[in-house]
Amino acid sequence: MNLYSNKDAKQIDQLAASYLKIDSYELMKKAATAIFQHITAYQRILVVTGPGNNGGDGWVIAELARTHGQQVTVWALRKPDELQGDAYKAAKACQADVVLEPPTDHYDCIVDAIFGSGLDKQVTGDYASAIHHINQMTAFKLAVDIPSGLHGDTGQCMGCCVKADQTIAVLTCCPGYYTARGQVLTGQLKLEGLSIPALAYQNIDPIGKLLDKNQLQELNQIRTHDSHKGSYGHVWVAGGQAGMMGAVLLAAHAVLRVGAGSVTSITDPEHCVYVPLYQPEIMSHGFTPSRSALPMKKPQSMAIGMGMGHHDWAEQLIDKLTFYDVPKVYDADALLLIKSEMMKPADVITPHPLEAARLLNCTVDEIQSDRLTATQLLHQKYKCVVVLKGSGTIIKSNKDLMICSRGSHNLATAGSGDVLAGMIAGLIAQGHESFYAAQMAVLWHAITGECSAQKMCLTASGILEELPIHLPA
Helix, strand or coil, X not given: CEECCHHHHHHHHHHHHHHHCCCHHHHHHHHHHHHHCCCCCCCEEEEEECCCHHHHHHHHHHHHHHHCCCEEEXXXXXXXXXXXXXXXXXXXXXXXXXXXXXXXXXXXXXXXXXXXXXXXXXXXXXXXXXXXXXXXXXXXXXXXXXXCCECCCCCCXXXXXXXXXXXXXXXXXXXXXXXXXXXXXXXXXXXXXXCCCHHHHCCXXXXXXXXXXXXXXXXXXXXCCCCCHHHHCEEEXXXXXXXXXXXXXXXXXXXXXXXXXXXXXXECHHHCCCHHHHCCCCEEEECECCECCXXXXXXXXXXXXXXXXXCXXXXXXXXXXXXXXXXXXXXXXXXXXXXXXXXXXXXXXXXXXXXXXXXXXXXXXXXXXXXXXHHHHHHHHHCCEEEECXXXXXXXXXXXXXXXXXXXXXXXXXXXXXXXXXXXXXXXXXXXXXXXXXXXXXXXXXXXXXXXXCCCCCXXXXXXXXXXXHXXX
16 A cells, blocks of 8 residues: 655645546545445434534534434534635535534544644644543544544654544545554544545655555465575574573574574574573574684674674674675664664664664654654665664665554564564575565564464564464465
């Protein structure tokens, strides 16, 4: 699915009206009719309308509900005479009951038609009070276009926001539905395309795209009978300073779980004897700066940084690894040690918001307030594939930006990111291009967390065990 910015969505509205040979008011009525179909089962409906065209949609929906025989009330946050354009026409055509104060009656459904996706300032005053009142009501909440208060481009809550049970998008989907606070506030999302073919706006470039679970079908490659472990690549996983062996072991285990042929952990010498006790399939090499030899066999990819620390041992290990011209996935502590001149075009970095803030010399709040821009800035600075982790993980390459809409709170556990880094490196070793390997790993990791049988307290080791279960047949 293509994702469009607020600016582009307005242009697409115009193109849709032109395609249908109708004016903007008729398009508003057509959109409202499509949205109304989602609330026909409710008997007592409250429609909350705001000052613009989103409010205009609400007025049309209210009139449709009235003529359908439902009990409907409009809570108008702006009087009809204060409206302009299509919103004014819609309000004047509506004969439903209107109130100007917060209603106290019981309703089955509340239709949020206060602000659309173009909101670009903080919600204050009467509008903020109305949103708080809506959130305190127990009725099913349906948002027209977008929950009021949610920024369509960034997923940022603009001071306060309606927490919707369902959101009906019209014509396009915006990135704000899927990242930052978007998925928490949007609820179940449905798109009404109004029977407009994508061809009608093919000349408008999307700001990004959603990952599609069908991409994982490509992981079911045919492994031929005459293949061997060398056919599926070898990976070095480097990290695990003294006392941090678990992080590098999780990443190394992930390499094998996604199908790579073999893996070597490069870690603190004290850990080497314990590695085969954890998992005998993982080879181990102890790195000592004074005895700096690394394994003779060159890998197909590397994952670097898990539990690595920031001391001399870590810096000297990274210095050695950067001489190898193979794709590298930098995660965790490696993100604090890398320099832009070390990066190669095929490399991947996988920061969470705090690590991203350190890389861009800003705050976590600044990263989370506009995750798309943060990802783009990281890509510009480090000239590599960027995986900005979090709710709605974002993946950026030279030309494309992808957002993952899957996942759950199950992934908020220690070691989850180590597993993801190992997955990416393991897929690269099997011949997948870095950007696509990152997409498939993020999606696979997210679906596993979302669909896990362990609904609470899913551990990183649990993610590893369940990965094959959630790979499509």
